[in-house]
Amino acid sequence: MPKQENILIIGAGLCGSLLALRLGQRGFNVRVIEMRQDLRKVDISAGRSINLAFSNRGLKAIKLVGLESKVASLCIPMHGRMIHDKEGNTFLSNYSGRKNESINSISRELLTALLLDEAEALDTVTIEFDKRCAKVDFENKVGYFENAVSGDTFKVSADLIFGTDGAGSSLRKSYYQERKFLFSFSQNYLTHGYKELTIPPTKSGDFNAFKNALHIWPRGDFMIIALPNLDGSFTVTLFLSYETGEYNFNNLTTPEIVTEFFQKEFPDALDLMPNLVAEFFENPTAPLGTVKCFPWHYKGNSILLGDAAHAIVPFYGQGMNASFEDVVEFDAFLNVHQGDWGATFKAFETHRKQDTDAIADLAIDNFHEMKAHIANPLFQEKRKIEMALEAEFPDDYYSKYSLVTFKETIGYNEAMTVGRAQDKAILSLLSAHKIDASENLNELLKKVQKETSEILREDTIAKTLDY
Ligand SMILES: Cc1cc2nc3c(=O)[nH]c(=O)nc-3n(C[C@H](O)[C@H](O)[C@H](O)COP(=O)(O)OP(=O)(O)OC[C@H]3O[C@@H](n4cnc5c(N)ncnc54)[C@H](O)[C@@H]3O)c2cc1C
Structure with missing residues (x-):
């Protein structure tokens, strides 16, 4: 029987707890160390994306660990975007023209708690909380920790170290600071931050707005969105510039200005938000950034996964889904290079990097699409054609x-390449009045496919000339 290595996982968020469960199921000895308190015992969710859009790529990972039915009970399907204009009119724009294709709203806390419970139930996995990793000596495979309760420091040796400690990863910082190899790192912030607010349920516990949609109030340079929760509430997120525009996070400093802003821009939402002012000043405003780095691993010793390797802005609803997909893809490479950790890490990151770069870029594109373009008639015509x-x-x-x-x-990179070409094709055919939503669909498909292949062919030629 081959040796089952001792694995240290730093960070028990969504990615770390799923990874622990999967590696534990494979029989590895897994020790997970998390800096925060156990969210199953204390409420630590305030201000931190309370619910998330969960979709097929995430589900693929949940299927891998056998939790499909348990996770289904936590999901609220969202069939499309419910768009709210300033006059309070709404219209639903479905996510897909195919029947039964929708995304889901899921609670970060409940999903993480389920993964922790399932991982902890295995003999192979232990999880410790309140212990922060300060740094990692990845050359010697040792993590240095501090106990948040006692203040004691301690170190943990392992055969392999996984950094799933999110956008501010301690393992990634150690890669960067130690300068033991050529490690590239970039972090880019948007000019906009976000703040979470609430639409509470009605007195009888019902939803105050249509339950099965992701609600959006697009206003050009800013927006609010709302996702449903199992208790009948919606978590509302305001995305707004820190310093530009008439209203911004820096000048929304009094209850009167906050109310005026919502009254003017989101009057129908304001009617449903009795605690707006209190929440606005109690809840944190947080930045939105993209982290890219490479390589993710060091020899056969350590590797970054999830947000620690590739944090993205939330506008495609894919950060968690991509982090979960990391686990699926990593798991597949474990079968290819059995026991050779250096080869496994290298093959995984080489294969995966182009996809996580692609979703990072797509997420920025969608920021502009959500806050502005979805209200644009040409965009709406394109969506109508795509649905048909x-x-x-x-x-x-x-x-x-x-x-x-x-x-x-398919990977995110392929989705991006083909998807962007199709977008370009439909928009240019529409602008040139060469197609319209009412024409024969067979003809329409042929025209869109032809234009798309031409764009893809031109892109390929352009790439070969790129030097
Ligand atoms: C506003 C917002 C909305 C979002 N919406 C969506 C969405 O709709 N759909 C979607 O798919 N994704 C969404 N995301 C992205 C998603 O939240 C992340 O991609 C996901 O949480 C990544 O999981 P992770 O486990 O890699 O990192 P995290 O969830 O950040 O977990 C990291 C864990 O490591 C712990 N940790 C950190 N540092 C240390 C340390 N030094 N020592 C020990 N432990 C440590 C943290 O406490 C945490 O528990 C959203 C993000 C934001 C900010």
């Missing part, structure tokens, strides 16, 4: 959104 094509040709046509969100059998 998906409904009529469910196997032959996937919009960019569907390729990213629902076609988990």
Whole structure:
């Protein structure tokens, strides 16, 4: 029987707890160390994306660990975007023209708690809380920790160290600071931050707005969105610039200005938010950033996964899904290079990096699409065409959104390349009045496919000339 290594996982968030469960299921000895308190025992969710959009790529990982039915009970399906204009009119724009394709709203806390419970139930996994990793000596495979309760410091040796400690990863910092190898790192912030607020349930516990949608109030340079929770509430997120525009986080400093802002821009939402002012000043404003780095691993000793390797802005609803997909892809490489950890790490990151770079870029694109373009008539015409094509040709046509969100059998990079070409094709055909939503769908599909292949062919030629 081959030796089952002792694995240290730093960080028991979504990625770390899923990874612990999977590696534990494979029989490795896993010790997970998390800096925060155990969220199953104390409420530590305030201000930190309370619910998340969970979709096919995440589900693929949940299936891998056998938790599909347990996770299903935590999900609220969202069939599309419910768009709210300033006059309070709403319209639903479905995510897909295919039947039964939707994304889900899921509680970060409940999902993480489930993964922790399942991982901890294995003989092979132990999880410790309140212990912060200060740094990692990845050359010698030792993590240095501080106990948040006693203040004691201690070190942990392992055969392998996984950094799943999120966007501010201690392992990534150690890679950067130790300068033992060529480690590239970038961190880019948006000019906008976010703040979480609430639409509470009605007195009888019902939803105050349509339950099965992701609600959006797009206002050009800023927006609010709302996702449903199992208790009948919605978690509302305001995305707003820190310093530009008439209203921004830096000048929303009094209850009167906050109320005026919501009254003017989101009057129908304001009616549903009795605690707006109190929450606005109690809840933190947090920045939004993209982290890219490479390589993710050091020899056969350590590796970064999830946000620690590739934190992205939340506008495609894919950060957790991508982090979960990391675990699926990593698991597959374990089968290829059995026991050779250096080769496993290298093959995984080489394969995976282009996909996480792609979703990082797509997420920035979607920031602009959500806050501004979805209210644009040309964009709406494009969506109408895409919905019709998906409904009529469910196997032959996937919009960019569907390729990213629902076609988990292809990587993000392929989804981005094909999806962007299709977008370009439909928009240019529409602008040139060469197609319209009412024409024969067979003809429409042919024209869109032809234009898309030409764009893809030109892109390929352009790439070969790139030097
Ligand atoms: C506003 C917002 C909305 C989002 N919406 C979506 C969405 O709709 N869909 C989606 O798929 N994704 C979404 N995301 C992204 C998603 O939250 C992340 O991609 C996901 O949480 C990544 O999981 P992770 O485990 O890698 O990192 P994290 O969830 O950040 O977990 C890291 C864990 O490591 C711990 N830790 C950190 N440092 C240390 C240390 N030094 N020592 C020990 N432990 C440590 C942390 O306490 C935490 O528990 C959103 C993010 C934000 C900010």
